Amino acid sequence: AGLALSGAALQALFRNPLADPGLLGISSGAALGAGLMIVTGSAWLTGITVWVGDLAVPLAAFGGALGATLLVQGLASGKASWAPATTLLAGIAVNALAGAGIGLLSWLADDAALRNFTFWSLGSLASATWELLIPVMLLVLPGLILLFRQAAPLNMILMGEAEAGHAGVDVRQLRHRVIALSALCIGALVAVTGIIGFIGLVAPHLVRLSIGPDHRWLLPGSALLGALLLGAADLGARTLAAPAELPIGLLTSLIGGPFFIWLIRRETSGIGG
Known part of the structure; x- marks a missing residue:
């Protein structure tokens, strides 16, 4: 739902x-933080990893994302006027x-890491697990509620x-708030x-095609469809190669990649037409 x-x-x-949360560097920053902890954490940060336990990698990923x-915000906010292209x-x-x-990090990592x-x-x-989900929900739920209020x-x-x-909209404050x-x-x-990947791209576009661009309905509709798509992908990941489990990101990319190509062609055809 949050994606x-x-x-x-x-x-x-x-x-x-065509804008996607991954374009702002959030996902890649999280991956870099997680990679640093997985590959080097056991060697350099033994005390911290023992203290936080299973939260070590999620905390590192969250720090990398922020x-x-x-x-990105610092690079894009050098001018008084904001251009979306500059942020992208x-x-x-x-x-x-x-x-x-x-x-x-991949080159430095041993086989297990x-x-x-x-x-x-x-x-x-x-x-x-619940140990991880509870602190995550304490962060995500207020964020979701505040995003709904930006409709x-x-x-x-x-x-x-x-x-x-x-x-009467303070565009600068809205930009900082939404990002x-x-x-x-x-x-x-x-x-x-x-x-x-692609949940944050596919779900909003499908909802927009169905009910229009009014964000009073688009935002909750996107959250609901995103949760359903992720649940379906998780079900497929657990059953298609049972008893093994496929990575969910692999399935969403296999579906979302062709959809993204279709979306680009649709947008360029609209411009050309």
Whole structure:
């Protein structure tokens, strides 16, 4: 639910249905943080890993996600006027830097650490125990509630930043609020589940095609459909290769990749037409 809801809010903020939470570097930052803990934590941070136990990797991933978001925000906020393209370009740059770090960690990792990191990065709900879910929900639920409350200003911003400003929307504050809340939700969720792609892209677009762009309905609809899609993917991951379990991110990418290609072709055809 959090992935899809954040995706819908970010697509409205950037006024681009192709926008995805991963474009802001949140997921890659989380992967870098998790990789650092999995590959080097046992050697450098033994005391911390013993103290926090199973929370070590999720905490590192959450810290990486927030760090990447702050870096993107810092790179994109140099000018008084905000351009969505600048933020997306900053996200691409942060993704590239995190990807380089992930590649280096993969090269340095031993076989066991590399297997653990690879399985985490492909996404799974297998590690979603109550011990991990309770602190995650304490972060995600307030973020979801506050994102739901942005429906009216997000509807305004669809008309353009100038029009939204004339209607009384503080566009700068809205931008910071939506990106921060999305980073909070996505970072907390990815910290536990690993990287699960395309839920934040596919669910909002399908709901938008069905019920329209009104965020009073689009946001809750996206959250509901995102939860259903993730549940279906988890069921498929547990049954298709039973008794083994496929990574959820593998299934969502197999479905979401072709959908993304279709969406790009649809958008470019609309521009060309």
